[in-house]
Amino acid sequence: MISGADTPRRTRPHPNDIARALTGRPYLTHSEVKTYRDCPLKWYFAYVQRAEPEVVASAMIMGTCVHAAIEHHLHAMLEADRRPTIDEMMATYRQRWDKEIGDTLVRYPRGQNADTLAETAQRMVERFLQSPFATPEGEIIGIEETFRGVKLTDDVPHLSGRVDLIEHVGDELIVTDYKTARSMWSQDTADEYASQLVLYALGTKAIAEELNATVRLRFVVLTKTKEPKIKAMPVTLTQDQIKRTTLVVRRVFESMKSGVIYPSPSPMNCTVCQHRRRCDAWHHTADQIR
Numbered sequence: 001m002i003s004g005a006d007t008p009r010r011t012r013p014h015p016n017d018i019a020r021a022l023t024g025r026p027y028l029t030h031s032e033v034k035t036y037r038d039c040p041l042k043w044y045f046a047y048v049q050r051a052e053p054e055v056v057a058s059a060m061i062m063g064t065c066v067h068a069a070i071e072h073h074l075h076a077m078l079e080a081d082r083r084p085t086i087d088e089m090m091a092t093y094r095q096r097w098d099k100e101i102g103d104t105l106v107r108y109p110r111g112q113n114a115d116t117l118a119e120t121a122q123r124m125v126e127r128f129l130q131s132p133f134a135t136p137e138g139e140i141i142g143i144e145e146t147f148r149g150v151k152l153t154d155d156v157p158h159l160s161g162r163v164d165l166i167e168h169v170g171d172e173l174i175v176t177d178y179k180t181a182r183s184m185w186s187q188d189t190a191d192e193y194a195s196q197l198v199l200y201a202l203g204t205k206a207i208a209e210e211l212n213a214t215v216r217l218r219f220v221v222l223t224k225t226k227e228p229k230i231k232a233m234p235v236t237l238t239q240d241q242i243k244r245t246t247l248v249v250r251r252v253f254e255s256m257k258s259g260v261i262y263p264s265p266s267p268m269n270c271t272v273c274q275h276r277r278r279c280d281a282w283h284h285t286a287d288q289i290r
Contacts, residue, residue: 018257019157023047027148027160030196033252039264040255041282045275053274055105059224060272061097062117063180066222067164068096069125070178071144074165078140089125093118107272120224124180127228133220138169147203152246156253163200166207173213175200179221190219190233195245197235202242 016026023032025047036043045051069089076084097114108117128134145166150159165176177197179185197217208215217235222228263279273279 015155015157015253019253022256024050027158028156028249028253029160030199033249034196036252036256037248039269039273040261041263041279042269042273042275043256044261045278051275051278053104054277055107056101056274057272058106058108058112058114058117059182061100061106062121062224064100065093065096066121066124066180067178069093069121070128071164073129073134074136074140074143077136078143083129083134086122086126086129089129090118090122093121093125120226120228123226124222124224124228127230128222131230133230133232136165136167137174138167140165141168141173141207142166145204147200150199150203152202152249156246156250159199159203159249161199161203163204166204168211168213171213172216173204173208173211174216174218175204177219179219181221181223183225184223184229184231185219185221185233187233190221190235193219194235194241195248198237198241198245201237 013021019028020026032043032047035046069092072089072092073084076082076088097118106114108114142163143165145163146160147163148158148160150161152159163175164178165174167174167176175197177200179193194217197219201215201217204215207213215237217237219233219235220230221233222230263282270276270279
C-alpha cells in the first residue's frame with residue numbers, strides 16, 4: 001500500500017507555460033488583454049490562430065506611421081541632438097506605410113485615400129514639431145523601450161510591453177505613450193485607458209528605483225483633424241489602480257485558459273475589425289474552439 005506521503009504531487013503548470021500553450025508567447029501584453037476584453041473571438045483569431053488580417057482600417061495604419069515619424073524625430077534628438085526636417089519625418093512615414101500595407105486590403109473612409117491621409121499626417125507631424133513635446137524635457141532614457149518579465153501575481157503570466165518614451169527629469173521618470181485620435185481626449189478618456197500606463201509604470205519600476213525617481217505617467221494625444229491639436233493627458237498612479245488592473249488581468253487570463261470564446265458585436269468593434277468574414281463563419285466551427 002502506498003501512503004499518501006509517497007504519492008507524487010502534481011505540479012501545476014506555470015502561467016507563462018499556459019500562455020505559451022495558448023498563443024505561442026510565454027507572457028501577456030496590455031494590447032492582448034485589451035483585445036480579449038473588447039472581443040474574445042477577435043483575440044482568438046489574432047493571438048491563438050495568429051490569422052492574417054482580412055482588412056485593416058486606414059486610420060490604424062496611419063496612426064502607426066505617425067508614431068514611426070515621431071520615433072524617428074526622438075532618435076535624431078537622442079543620437080545627434082538635431083531636429084529632423086519635416087521631409088525626413090514624412091519619408092519615414094511613407095516607408096512605414098509601404099511596409100504596413102504590403103498586400104493587405106486597406107479600408108478607407110469615404111472620400112479618403114493614401115494621399116489624403118498623408119496630407120493629414122503631415123499636418124499632424126508639423127503640429128508635433130511646433131509643440132513643446134518635440135523637445136525632450138530632460139535626459140532620454142529609452143525610446144520604444146521594451147520591458148519583460150513583470151510579475152503581477154503568481155497566477156498570471158508575466159507582462160511584457162513597449163514604452164514610447166522614457167525621460168529622466170529632475171527627480172521624476174516621465175513615461176509617455178503617444179496616441180493619435182479623431183478628436184482630443186477628455187480626462188475621463190485618459191482615465192479609461194489608464195491601465196496601459198499602470199502596467200508601463202510597473203515595467204519601468206526598476207529604472208525609477210535605480211534613479212531614485214518618482215514615476216510620472218502621461219498620454220500625449222495628437223488629433224487627426226484639419227487643424228491638429230496636441231495635449232498631454234496625465235494619469236495618476238495609485239495603489240487602487242494597480243489592484244484593479246491586476247484583478248482585471250487575472251480575470252481575463254482565467255477566461256482565456258478556460259476557453260471562454262465568443263463574439264462581442266458592437267459598432268465600435270465590428271466596423272474596424274480585421275476578421276469580419278471569419279467571425280461571420282464562427283458558429284460553424286465554434287464547437288472546435290477550446
